[in-house]
Amino acid sequence: MSSEAPDDSGRGAQTDAWGALSLVVSGVLVWGGVGWLLSAWLGNPVFVAVGLVLGMGAALYLVWLRYGRPEPGSTPEPPAGGRTQ
Amino acid sequence: MSTHLLAAEGSGFQSPGPGDFEFPPIFGEGTFVTKPMLIIVLMTLVVAVFFYLSARRAAAVPGRLQFVGENVYGFVRNQIAVDAIGREGLRFVPYLATLFVFIVALNISGIIPFLQFPATSRIAIPLFLAVISWVIYNFVGIRRQGLVGYFRNMMFPSGIPWPVYILLSPIELVSTVLIRPLTLTLRLTFNMFAGHLVLLLFVLGGEFLVFEKGGVVGIAAGSVSLLGSIVLTFFEGFVQILQAYVFVLLTALYIGGALVEEH
Numbered sequence: 024m025s026s027e028a029p030d031d032s033g034r035g036a037q038t039d040a041w042g043a044l045s046l047v048v049s050g051v052l053v054w055g056g057v058g059w060l061l062s063a064w065l066g067n068p069v070f071v072a073v074g075l076v077l078g079m080g081a082a083l084y085l086v087w088l089r090y091g092r093p094e095p096g097s098t099p100e101p102p103a104g105g106r107t108q
Numbered sequence: 109m110s111t112h113l114l115a116a117e118g119s120g121f122q123s124p125g126p127g128d129f130e131f132p133p134i135f136g137e138g139t140f141v142t143k144p145m146l147i148i149v150l151m152t153l154v155v156a157v158f159f160y161l162s163a164r165r166a167a168a169v170p171g172r173l174q175f176v177g178e179n180v181y182g183f184v185r186n187q188i189a190v191d192a193i194g195r196e197g198l199r200f201v202p203y204l205a206t207l208f209v210f211i212v213a214l215n216i217s218g219i220i221p222f223l224q225f226p227a228t229s230r231i232a233i234p235l236f237l238a239v240i241s242w243v244i245y246n247f248v249g250i251r252r253q254g255l256v257g258y259f260r261n262m263m264f265p266s267g268i269p270w271p272v273y274i275l276l277s278p279i280e281l282v283s284t285v286l287i288r289p290l291t292l293t294l295r296l297t298f299n300m301f302a303g304h305l306v307l308l309l310f311v312l313g314g315e316f317l318v319f320e321k322g323g324v325v326g327i328a329a330g331s332v333s334l335l336g337s338i339v340l341t342f343f344e345g346f347v348q349i350l351q352a353y354v355f356v357l358l359t360a361l362y363i364g365g366a367l368v369e370e371h
Contacts, residue, residue, distance in 0.1 A: 041354065041357060041358055041361060042358065042361045042362070042365065044291060045283045045284075045287040045288045045290075045291050046279060046280070046283045046287075048283070048287050048291060049279050049280075049282045049283035049286070049287040050279045050283075052282065052287070053278045053279050053282050054275075054278075054279075077275070078279070081275045081276055081279060082279055084276070085265070085276050085279055085280065088265050088267075088268065088276075089265065
């Protein structure tokens, strides 16, 4: 999250957590909305469910990307099993 | 308060609802000057006078008011601005501190006798404050990173394969542009709305049970309800300060996020 010098910012994980909410809401809304549009268009309700789950998953990945992963310089590629703390 | 009781007389207990947040105009026609609006004006004056008096005779050995003022300002400065933004956050302390005290004042008006209405439970006020915060964090972000750079950093976090951007970028864009101010607004509004409603229910319900229903059961249950409303009032006070803190903290976080340049 921060490319500043570490001593320059006292950003804590506790405060970061508050910022994650809007990402999760946004993920569900965006891809759930796309799924809903597809469902209305194609007449198959399965797209809503897929969209909601996809959006939630993508948002959680984004939360990890923004707030959870180490400094961007140290891990250029997130590992496949990237759920380790 | 007792107007509700009179309205409820004869027809049983009417539980408080969204209608309790609609106030008749105080002067003449229209809905311009209502109780929430008077509370806003009053609290704005209180906040202004508070800051003025606490800073007017700034002394090395602070008086009581200066002590309170300095502590509130210091809290916002150290616990919110520096914590969420870093040293650069010092620039934003005047806004954040004003925002914090203003929201606390409007929230706490919900448990001040005779005011007894949290003006922030009317959605226009948190919405407008959220819009101000929205303008600020977007503005500083664009000024720091440039228009293209701001949106690039926002929508395209580094270190992931490009097809994933199709999935993630819309989420980031909608989150920053739309959902952030929305969650700021709704969180504050409905915390105050729900808190006021619960207080109304306990007080009016207790009042009804004791004075209208009567009897051993009515008086006993009503007394519990009224005593509970006292506890809840303190709890509301806690929630009101906490929600002001959350609003300001998130504003600071968003500003901090906009100032960080990712490469």
